[in-house]
Each structure stands twice: as C-alpha cells, then as structure tokens.
Amino acid sequence: MVSCSFVITGASTSGDVILEVSDLHARLVTEQGNGREILKGVNLTVKRGEVHAIMGKNGCGKSTLSKVLVGHPDYEVTSGSVTFKGEPLLDLEPEERSHAGLFLSFQSPVEVPGVSNTDFLRMAYNAKLQASGGEELDPLEFYGFLMPKLEQLKMDPSFLQRNVNEGFSGGEKKRNEILQLAVLSPDLGILDEIDSGLDVDALRDVAAAINGYIAAAEKDESTNTPAMLMITHYRRLLEYIQPSVVHIMLDGKIVDSGSSDMAQILEEKGYDNWM
Numbered sequence: 513m514v515s516c517s518f519v520i521t522g523a524s525t526s527g528d529v530i531l532e533v534s535d536l537h538a539r540l541v542t543e544q545g546n547g548r549e550i551l552k553g554v555n556l557t558v559k560r561g562e563v564h565a566i567m568g569k570n571g572c573g574k575s576t577l578s579k580v581l582v583g584h585p586d587y588e589v590t591s592g593s594v595t596f597k598g599e600p601l602l603d604l605e606p607e608e609r610s611h612a613g614l615f616l617s618f619q620s621p622v623e624v625p626g627v628s629n630t631d632f633l634r635m636a637y638n639a640k641l642q643a644s645g646g647e648e649l650d651p652l653e654f655y656g657f658l659m660p661k662l663e664q665l666k667m668d669p670s671f672l673q674r675n676v677n678e679g680f681s682g683g684e685k686k687r688n689e690i691l692q693l694a695v696l697s698p699d700l701g702i703l704d705e706i707d708s709g710l711d712v713d714a715l716r717d718v719a720a721a722i723n724g725y726i727a728a729a730e731k732d733e734s735t736n737t738p739a740m741l742m743i744t745h746y747r748r749l750l751e752y753i754q755p756s757v758v759h760i761m762l763d764g765k766i767v768d769s770g771s772s773d774m775a776q777i778l779e780e781k782g783y784d785n786w787m
C-alpha cells in the first residue's frame with residue numbers, strides 16, 4: 513500500500529496558516545438555485561504541510577465550498593470571511609485566485625478538442641509566470657521543465673501529445689488533473705472527488721500520482737510548502753493518502769473534525785453518528 517502522511521519538514525513555512533475560512537455563508541445565484549443558502553457557517557483552518565479531507569452526505573455543500581473558494585459565479589458569499597496566505601481572498605477575481613496559488617481539480621474534467629495537453633499546460637504555466645512578473649518559457653524550455661514532472665507522477669509522455677482529456681479514460685483524466693497540479697504547484701490544491709468513478713487500479717495510480725506530487729513538493733526547497741484539501745466519499749483514498757485532519761460536513765457546515773480514525777468511524781456508523 514502506498515501511504516504518505518503529508519507532514520512536511522524542512523521548508524521554513526511549514527505550519528503557517530494558509531487558509532482561514534470563518535463563518536462562511538453562501539447562496540446559489542443561478543435561476544434554478546432560487547437564492548438558496550448552501551453554506552451555512554463554514555469554519556476551516558488549513559496550515560502549510562497539511563492534508564485535509566472533507567467528507568459529507570450528498571448535497572451537503574462540499575463542492576460548493578470548493579467552488580466558492582475559487583470564485584465560481586454561481587454562488588454569492590452573503591457573510592463570513594476567507595483569508596488565503598494572510599490576505600482577503602473573496603475580493604479577488606477567479607484568475608487572480610489561481611495566480612495567488614489556489615488550484616481546484618475538476619470533478620468531471622472537460623475535454624478541449626484541438627488543444628494539445630502540452631500547449632494547454634504551457635499556456636497555464638506561462639500565465640502564472642507572467643502574473644508574478646516572471647519570464648515565459650518557450651516550448652523547448654517548458655519541455656525540460658515538464659519531463660521530470662511526468663517522471664515524478666509516473667505518467668506516460670504520450671499523454672502530452674494528445675488533446676486535453678479527449679478520449680481519455682476516467683482514470684487518465686484524473687491523473688491529468690494531478691499533472692496540472694504538479695505543473696502549477698499551487699500553495700493550496702483542492703481535489704474534488706478525485707477518486708470518483710475509478711476502479712481499484714486507477715485509484716491506486718491516481719493516489720500514487722498525488723503522493724508523487726507531495727514527495728516532490730517536500731523536496732523542492734525553491735517553493736513554499738503546499739497544503740491539500742481533498743473532498744471524498746470513500747475511506748479507500750485516505751488509506752493511500754493519509755490526511756492530517758478529517759472533517760465531517762453536514763447541511764452546509766463542518767460539524768466535526770478529527771484524525772483519520774474518523775473516516776473509519778464514518779464507515780462503520782454512517783453519518784447518523786453526527787446527526
């Protein structure tokens with residue numbers, strides 16, 4: 513079993529608070545949503561070097577939380593606050609949040625016909641470099657940057673020539689999300705049900721790719737220590753990637769937080785234990 517407790521030593525920034533969510537309320541502003549409140553007072557503190565898992569019943573607001581954090585236009589924050597790396601997050605545009613170091617993996621990654629994976633990754637990487645005043649990488653330089661990432665994640669280079677997610681299997685799409693994560697190396701990576709729809713082997717491969725990313729981030733002294741927030745329904749993922757904290761979310765709120773044992777209790781007793 514590949515297991516990794518993501519408690520990073522070495523980097524001086526490990527342990528700093530990276531995300532602070534305080535009494536966050538948000539409602540839907542889509543036509544069908546009818547202004548319904550989904551987040552009803554979420555509190556969450558994530559420090560560098562930690563992996564947090566959020567588990568909760570269908571429809572309790574887990575994905576909404578992740579989308580509100582990245583600034584999805586379907587939701588409006590009605591009260592509460594979020595700071596990211598010590599600065600207010602909610603006034604930033606989605607693109608600015610990404611450039612600030614926030615990354616959300618898609619639950620159902622979209623296909624982008626006609627755009628090769630390499631070009632897509634290079635555009636995303638260069639946009640981030642540009643935003644921080646860095647110099648863009650040309651295709652050759654980017655290739656040199658990308659190849660070690662592929663090796664870290666044990667991904668086949670043939671992935672790069674194909675169009676983004678076009679014809680990819682479910683497991684390949686999820687691994688491609690992890691490749692994007694590794695290229696952008698965000699301060700906080702949010703993985704929304706990265707394990708959904710995967711068979712046992714694909715889950716192991718995706719978990720190994722995440723652990724590969726974590727191990728590389730651990731060694732890389734040139735970047736700040738990142739943190740991860742994983743939304744999942746299944747304990748199985750947490751057997752491969754051991755979280756620092758597990759949160760239980762019910763009806764728009766985090767109602768309990770604890771060690772990874774909580775996922776075991778959840779499996780045995782169900783959500784009734786918290787209702």
Ligand SMILES: Nc1ncnc2c1ncn2[C@@H]1O[C@H](COP(=O)(O)OP(=O)(O)OP(=O)(O)O)[C@@H](O)[C@H]1O
Pocket residue numbers: 540542544545550568569570571572573574575576577586
């Ligand atoms: N864009 C939207 N339009 C209409 N309803 C929405 C939208 N986004 C979320 N909702 C509703 O808000 C509620 C919370 O949804 P959300 O996706 O956050 O739940 P979840 O906890 O991630 O659920 P699951 O575990 O099933 O993925 C659900 O009732 C959902 O139908």
